[in-house]
Amino acid sequence: xxxxxxxxxxxxxxxxxxxxxxxxxxxxxxxxxxxxxxxxxxxxxxxxxxxxxxxxxxxxxxxxxxxxxxxxxxxxxxxxxxxxxxxxxxxxxxxxxxxxxxxxxxxxxxxxxxxxxxxxxxxxxxxxxxxxxxxxxxxxxxxxxxxxxxxxxxxxxxxxxxxxxxxxxxxxxxxxxxxxxxxxxxxxxxxxxxxxxxxxxxxxxxxxxxxxxxxxxxxxxxxxxxxxxxxxxxxxxxxxxxxxxxxxxxxxxxxxxxxxxxxxxxxxxxxxxxxxxxxxxxxxxxxxxxxxxxxxxxxxxxxxxxxxxxxxxxxxxxxxxxxxxxxxxxxxxxxxxxxxxxxxxxxxxxxxxxxxxxxxx
Numbered sequence: 148x149x150x151x152x153x154x155x156x157x158x159x160x161x162x163x164x165x166x167x168x169x170x171x172x173x174x175x176x177x178x179x180x181x182x183x184x185x186x187x188x189x190x191x192x193x194x195x196x197x198x199x200x201x202x203x204x205x206x207x208x209x210x211x212x213x214x215x216x217x218x219x220x221x222x223x224x225x226x227x228x229x230x231x232x233x234x235x236x237x238x239x240x241x242x243x244x245x246x247x248x249x250x251x252x253x254x255x256x257x258x259x260x261x262x263x264x265x266x267x268x269x270x271x272x273x274x275x276x277x278x279x280x281x282x283x284x285x286x287x288x289x290x291x292x293x294x295x296x297x298x299x300x301x302x303x304x305x306x307x308x309x310x311x312x313x314x315x316x317x318x319x320x321x322x323x324x325x326x327x328x329x330x331x332x333x334x335x336x337x338x339x340x341x342x343x344x345x346x347x348x349x350x351x352x353x354x355x356x357x358x359x360x361x362x363x364x365x366x367x368x369x370x371x372x373x374x375x376x377x378x379x380x381x382x383x384x385x386x387x388x389x390x391x392x393x394x395x396x397x398x399x400x401x402x403x404x405x406x407x408x409x410x411x412x413x414x415x416x417x418x419x420x421x422x423x424x425x426x427x428x429x430x431x432x433x434x435x436x437x438x439x440x441x442x443x444x445x446x447x448x449x450x451x452x453x454x455x456x457x458x459x460x461x462x463x464x465x466x467x468x469x470x471x472x473x474x475x476x477x478x479x480x481x482x483x484x485x486x487x488x489x490x491x492x493x494x495x496x497x498x499x500x501x502x503x504x505x506x507x508x
Contacts, residue, residue: 208252210253210264225464265290265291266288275297312486314490323362324366325436325438328457342404343375346419348389350382356384380393380410389416392419408434436456440459459494
């Protein structure tokens, strides 16, 4: 006769056992709470990463749109000079107008163990992805020139908490200076508003450009400029692009005698002036007010009387130096970025551009 096996003995849950069990459960719960809290801290999105003051030499990537443009060449030169002074390893990259290359280079900067990235984005729509990549890699992020929003494609629609810190110029203030000088030149010329057109040329999906143009429009009125019919020209912010668009504008506005040209940068104004010249408009009938002065000075240096009357000098090298210094202070000293830092500007013309220290290469 087979015997039935004895029942399995279940260990009794002693007080010591229950204590250990509760402690383990509390540890797991605490870990889960901390994990959830880290994902929803509510910390503002601007500024990227940064893990506190860094030891040893710093490595920084400076990623620029249109890096072969005169202004950005000057900016990179200023950045390199300041980096050399501070003992920083600086890598400058020309992104052109390529949004996909922008993300590739941000990832590359992370892979190369850079502690900071300074960037001029080719278009604002790529901003949120740039911020996300920098934050995931724990890299400090600073923009120069153009604004970037951490959670949306349009900085103009962004709340301040999500704007990435920026070094550059005040777009509205720069536009104000351009509009004020244009109005003064118009009043001095004594032209009639009826046979004059104002050309505003800029890349219309670039927020800082729109800020500059809107600033120029407002200052024109405030400075006593009359109601003159305006022609808004969308360009790619290059001289060739502006030149072609303005030539077509002249064709569509037969009978106009006088022209005022303003825009986002020297490229737009210089190209616009040349487009007018090519269409048969003489320099005496053009008021071009540049923004940058790095192309305008070449006309003055050559003694050209093409209609470029003045330009706002914006020293790109100063922006490059300011950006590198701000990144150094953040990484080495733990000093937080200012929301915006501005370099000085100055209006110059054919007589005074050398006095401003403008180097016209």
